[in-house]
Amino acid sequence: MSRRLRSDRPPLGILVLAGLAVVFFALPFAGLLWRAPWSDLVDVVREDAVRRALWLSIQTSVLATLVAIVIGVPLAWVLARVDFPFRNFVRALATLSMVLPPVVGGVALFFSFGRRGLFGQYLYDWFGIRLPFTTAGVVLAQSFVAMPFLVLTVESAFRQFDVRYEDAARSLGARRWYAFRHITIPSIRPAIIAGLVLAWARALGEFGATITFAGNLPGTTQTMPLATYIALESDPGAALILSIVLIVVSFGVLIGLRDRWLGNPHEVTRS
């Protein structure tokens, strides 16, 4: 009796609903693959404009992810481990750009870091730095919308991390920074990588904030999502192929990284 209760067979109702979810995710891609002009694939991918957009997308999304790691991981640690007033407020602020429509984020960046923006005017007047219409502006827009994914994932890992490991290391003479680098960070590595992948994927797909804040120029600010959108107006076939390239790149990285570093969920909690 008890063996039967603990059988591995999942309930039918859940299976049906889960199947529905899979169909829901799969159907749009089916439509896209069905309409794609496959015979033009090689020609479109060989086009200079497409290659430039893809290369720009890869560069900017990797840079945006690096920005997220350098300042996002410390922020996640502070949010998880330091008790300070208005912590919830800071956490909400740090994740706000994740729930906002990206265009709103772009408008906010525009009036803050634009050439006539609240801070941007000083960047421009004092240092001659102009962010709109530059690749740096694209990275800024991508970091702004992507970093919350890393912060949230890593913060929850820091919370779950057992501080006693750190204490043990320190009781054996390890300095704080040494314990952090050699005990804490390796223990939460899967979470960091998961956050990194999520942030990178979000940066790669960034559209609204980029086109609003950084503009759209091939080779400088026209990333793959922008190129896809622009192509849709003049050449829907090319837009479909651009979408497929983007899907292949993202899907490949998601699958590759999961198997390589994340393994199955049990392993994650063990490591």
Add this chain to the structure above:
Amino acid sequence: MRIPKPRRLLVVAAIGLLCACSGSPDRTTLNVFAAASLSNAFTDIETVFEVEHPDVDVVLNLAASSALATQISEGAPAHVFASADEANMNRVADLMVDSATIFATNRLQIVTEAGNPLGIETLADLADPSILFVTSAVEVPIGRYTAEVLTRAELTVRPVSLEESVKGIVTKVSTGEADAGIVYATDAAAAHPRVTSVNIADEFNVIARYPIAALSTSDAATRFVTFIRSDEGQAILREFGFGSP
């Protein structure tokens, strides 16, 4: 019988929805797809037309003509299409009930940040590489017209961004992020005083021609196109600075 609270809410919502749906049973919806540069004029025309034709509910879809043409050829339910150029109108030629007719014209102007701080006086000034110039891709009517003007003036101007529509160009210039752009005279006038406009010499300027076509055989679509071409419709377009066909 007592209905539990959340369910009571649902019932209220359902009744509300029913009422909303049956609100105006005899008004026909007319989807008008119009070029971004027609935004202000067509919003006015919508109001006047609906007063005179109370049985029609005009719904405007305003965007770059190139974007609209794509939506239409992908099956968007457009009843009337008003484009800012003939090239994009021709893309939906097989859906037209009757051939398209030109109903308005427009001129191009340079717009600069309010007060023209860089002293831009002529097209040639735009070729200065330190000037941040914005335009649109050549698929978008304003992008094509701008390219035509620059070719006539034998100038090479490198833009810093290709905006989605003429509205995007106006926004980038009026917020001061870009120094200059070329837009329709009607958009330049509507953006005053947030931008300053500079005339383009006649020898280089082009005349933008706006065609309109019904894409549905419905009576409402025919009436709308007729209204646009009538004296009354034309008067509204004049008010916003459009030229006669």
